[in-house]
Amino acid sequence: xxxxxxxxxxxxxxxxxxxxxxxxxxxxxxxxxxxxxxxxxxxxxxxxxxxxxxxxxxxxxxxxxxxxxxxxxxxxxxxxxxxxxxxxxxxxxxxxxxxxxxxxxxxxxxxxx
Amino acid sequence: xxxxxxxxxxxxxxxxxxxxxxxxxxxxxxxxxxxxxxxxxxxxxxxxxxxxxxxxxxxxxxxxxxxxxxxxxxxxxxxxxxxxxxxxxxxxxxxxxxxxxxxxxxxxxxxxxxxxxx
Numbered sequence: 001x002x003x004x005x006x007x008x009x010x011x012x013x014x015x016x017x018x019x020x021x022x023x024x025x026x027x028x029x030x031x032x033x034x035x036x037x038x039x040x041x042x043x044x045x046x047x048x049x050x051x052x053x054x055x056x057x058x059x060x061x062x063x064x065x066x067x068x069x070x071x072x073x074x075x076x077x078x079x080x081x082x083x084x085x086x087x088x089x090x091x092x093x094x095x096x097x098x099x100x101x102x103x104x105x106x107x108x109x110x111x112x113x
Numbered sequence: 114x115x116x117x118x119x120x121x122x123x124x125x126x127x128x129x130x131x132x133x134x135x136x137x138x139x140x141x142x143x144x145x146x147x148x149x150x151x152x153x154x155x156x157x158x159x160x161x162x163x164x165x166x167x168x169x170x171x172x173x174x175x176x177x178x179x180x181x182x183x184x185x186x187x188x189x190x191x192x193x194x195x196x197x198x199x200x201x202x203x204x205x206x207x208x209x210x211x212x213x214x215x216x217x218x219x220x221x222x223x224x225x226x227x228x229x230x231x
Contacts, residue, residue: 043206043223044222045222046222
């Protein structure tokens with residue numbers, strides 16, 4: 001089955017700086033890669049996703065890049081703000097829809113004021 | 114995006130009892146729902162895929178007789194933890210796909226249910 005590795009486990013950045021979280025996946029059949037933000041005691045919220053036919057996607061301060069050959073994808077957050085502090089999870093699935101998501105272990109992002 | 118609700122948000126029960134958790138898609142019909150479990154400070158692990166009108170598909174290592182899943186309608190899936198024990202204490206989260214709009218792969222997550230077994 002699919003295996004998703006995520007790094008780093010904890011990331012502390014100064015407010016206003018950029019944050020980058022990286023993930024690798026093992027199954028070349030995976031073609032859908034979402035990123036979720038989870039606040040304490042809540043369910044995950046989708047913040048951005050990318051499909052394997054696209055190399056990069058951007059939504060305001062958030063961007064995701066995908067290197068299908070190397071089987072890795074990254075989340076980029078620019079101009080970080082205190083409200084960006086949370087745990088971020090990457091995930092992968094075969095986007096046919098019948099499959100659940102395989103999650104990375106998560107990154108605790110801390111924005112230092 | 115689509116809205117998924119869960120009930121209850123928090124439940125405490127005695128060891129040996131059964132607990133039912135509901136997952137509802139509020140503004141769309143979901144033929145497929147997923148159940149995940151998350152232990153403290155860990156990632157989400159897929160437990161099972163719930164298909165409307167048919168049997169659930171369980172991930173390896175998940176006991177189907179212990180975690181009963183029923184998906185009787187297009188807006189409701191239930192997870193029943195039978196004969197719960199302290200090691201079943203966890204955060205249970207469901208998700209659902211909205212097949213009618215948007216990317217078919219996008220999953221909308223519920224707010225989760227915190228189960229504590231004494």
